[in-house]
Amino acid sequence: MAATPELQHTVGKTASLSGMSLHTGEKVTLCVQPAPVDHGIKFKRKDLQDEPTIDAKIENLKTVERATTIGEGSMRVHTVEHVLSALSAMGVDNAIVEMDANEPPIGDGSASPYVELISKASVIPQEKARQIFDVREPISIETKSGSLLVVLPDDKFRISCTQVGPEGRFSQFYSTEVTPAVFERELAPARTFVFYEDVQPLMEKNLIKGGSLENAIVVRGDAVLSKEPLRFPDEFVRHKILDIIGDLSLFGHRIRGHVVAVKPGHHSNAELARALVRERTKTMPTLQPRAFPPGEGGLDIRQVMDILPHRYPFLMVDRIVGFEGDTKISGVKSVTINEPYFGGHFPGHPVMPGVLQVEAMAQVASILMMKITKSASRIGYFISADAVKFRKPVFPGDTLFIHAELTKARSNRLAKAKCHCSVNDSVVSEGELMFTFLDK
Numbered sequence: 001m002a003a004t005p006e007l008q009h010t011v012g013k014t015a016s017l018s019g020m021s022l023h024t025g026e027k028v029t030l031c032v033q034p035a036p037v038d039h040g041i042k043f044k045r046k047d048l049q050d051e052p053t054i055d056a057k058i059e060n061l062k063t064v065e066r067a068t069t070i071g072e073g074s075m076r077v078h079t080v081e082h083v084l085s086a087l088s089a090m091g092v093d094n095a096i097v098e099m100d101a102n103e104p105p106i107g108d109g110s111a112s113p114y115v116e117l118i119s120k121a122s123v124i125p126q127e128k129a130r131q132i133f134d135v136r137e138p139i140s141i142e143t144k145s146g147s148l149l150v151v152l153p154d155d156k157f158r159i160s161c162t163q164v165g166p167e168g169r170f171s172q173f174y175s176t177e178v179t180p181a182v183f184e185r186e187l188a189p190a191r192t193f194v195f196y197e198d199v200q201p202l203m204e205k206n207l208i209k210g211g212s213l214e215n216a217i218v219v220r221g222d223a224v225l226s227k228e229p230l231r232f233p234d235e236f237v238r239h240k241i242l243d244i245i246g247d248l249s250l251f252g253h254r255i256r257g258h259v260v261a262v263k264p265g266h267h268s269n270a271e272l273a274r275a276l277v278r279e280r281t282k283t284m285p286t287l288q289p290r291a292f293p294p295g296e297g298g299l300d301i302r303q304v305m306d307i308l309p310h311r312y313p314f315l316m317v318d319r320i321v322g323f324e325g326d327t328k329i330s331g332v333k334s335v336t337i338n339e340p341y342f343g344g345h346f347p348g349h350p351v352m353p354g355v356l357q358v359e360a361m362a363q364v365a366s367i368l369m370m371k372i373t374k375s376a377s378r379i380g381y382f383i384s385a386d387a388v389k390f391r392k393p394v395f396p397g398d399t400l401f402i403h404a405e406l407t408k409a410r411s412n413r414l415a416k417a418k419c420h421c422s423v424n425d426s427v428v429s430e431g432e433l434m435f436t437f438l439d440k
């Protein structure tokens, strides 16, 4: 059954934050502003002529040395990863990030100032569903410098990460589901850290004018130098996860999957974001159904699969037998002993689960509704089932006929269908299903 969709979110009002930029050492004011659905996150350079904006998208990535920089033409926005991490993890899909310099304020080197800023602006739902990328098979990247990142299928967005410093110093591991609460408490406070041997040449070249122990932890040998003590014993790996969230947000879609990262850095994070874009482009055609064939004729399995996103083992209809006018549809499903659920439902006494008959009704009814609304660009979400009754068991070898009749279509957003399944002309299950429609 399709779950209730997650909605897109933006900020409720504009909020701003001032501070110093890391690389130039200059004062900068950043404000987050509300934006409409499907806008995504865009940066706006208020200090430049015509105030150009740029999408926080991987195709605009310019450099990944020490920090993540995006750009277009001659315009650049440096060190975007911490503010992007906070926006993404706190659930903001659409916003304008306006700045009067080429880099956000570095703050204390963590993402906590941005979490505070977003809380001040508040996060509010919008009227359209989020696009979530479901990872279906492992996607991995490896770099010459020894980073390895893989995303595995998962029903949540999780990150597991290991961090190793020079000569194996400060090896750390952390694994968590990423939610706003977890981010605010466990990840956002983790500060930027640098190894002395890496920053010394930059300090000599005066490339990090704003850098100090106020906004980064410096590790020299086994010594940890910072203004305040470590916030977590494993603060470094937590910061690595914070950076991964920010860099992966350049993918532009929410991820349902488990990211496993070994020695990640901005370069490898960006490579993974690119791999996700490639993978999504590959799987897109199956999610974009073709136009409906005209008339009341049936649909074969290929046409059914063009319309429904469901796949084995969750496609519960083999064929649409036909339509009757605009309100009725009949489908068929052959129930064979090879159905995966018979192995456990129940060993020695195989019976088709009633809930899967309800799912079959929902799939058949949603085909009818997509035909009526003449739009395959909208998805019908199953929101309730009433008066469900299971009258007779369904066994392997049975042919399940699935019937749905549209009884109510209030507006074009809500519809109700009376459904039943039958075997050999006798009703085996029935129910009244309600759907809502949302644009994809």
Ligand SMILES: [Zn+2]
Residues within 6 Å of the ligand: 081, 082, 192, 239, 243
């Ligand atoms: Zn960082």
